[in-house]
Amino acid sequence: MNESPALARGGVAGIVVPPAPGHDLFEYEALAVSAARAAYADANAWHHQALGELILAYERLLRETRRLVRRSDREELEMNRLNQRLHELAQELQYRATHDALTGVLNRAAVIERARHHLEREGLALIVLDIDHFKRVNDSFGHPVGDEVIRAVADCLRSEVPAGTEVGRVGGEEFTVLLPGRDLAAAAALAECLRQRVTGHDFALPDGQPVTASFGVSSLAQGHGFDQAYGLADAALYEAKRAGRNRVACAPG
Known part of the structure; x- marks a missing residue:
């Protein structure tokens, strides 16, 4: 009998052991899906249909979460870029407010x-x-x-x-x-x-x-x-x- 991912990581049946720090953000969730699939493979289980629907819903949730995380990362990068530009513009405005445009010395x-x-x-x-x-x-x-x-x-x-x-x-x-x-x-x-x-x-x-x-x-x-x-x-x-x-x-x- 093949080991489930949970068992391979030192867990017991039906329990998913969290991954060590530094792994993929959703590795714990991926292991949970893998364990659920292992249980779902038992077509005679009384919870077979409900578990299949749960797996599909959970996978959709993971895909959407990953998409939102990527979008959030892009927006954070853009926000940082805009903040940097605002800082540069503030410095430029301060310089123009205090310096002579022709010579660059104080006005x-x-x-x-x-x-x-x-x-x-x-x-x-x-x-x-x-x-x-x-x-x-x-x-x-x-x-x-x-x-x-x-x-x-x-x-x-x-x-x-x-x-x-x-x-x-x-x-x-x-x-x-x-x-x-x-x-x-x-x-x-x-x-x-x-x-x-x-x-x-x-x-x-x-x-x-x-x-x-x-x-x-x-x-x-x-x-x-x-x-x-x-x-x-x-x-x-x-x-x-x-x-x-x-x-x-x-x-x-």
């Missing part, structure tokens, strides 16, 4: 927010710079060339500033550099390095003229407001403009 709103954050917690040095005679570039060569100049200036700034320093664009040709915890002397030294970096860059204008920038620097202790810090740096910037441009001027310490 005006983000500069103000970050500056206020630093001034609430520590001192802040602020550099404000403006591209000299930028209107001449736009008027002579058009706005696409002007945009290239703006992008190149942003690249000059990013390549020169140290870690922990934030660059932003607050106007058409006006930029800021935030230096948390730095004093006026350190900010002025960095501004001079930035000025030289811009002056030495080849902007490849059609007429071969160089591009320069003027800088204003301020530094305030913790507890002051952004408007005061920016106003002082902006006043120093205009002092640099009045003194002949392409230079650094500092607000009173």
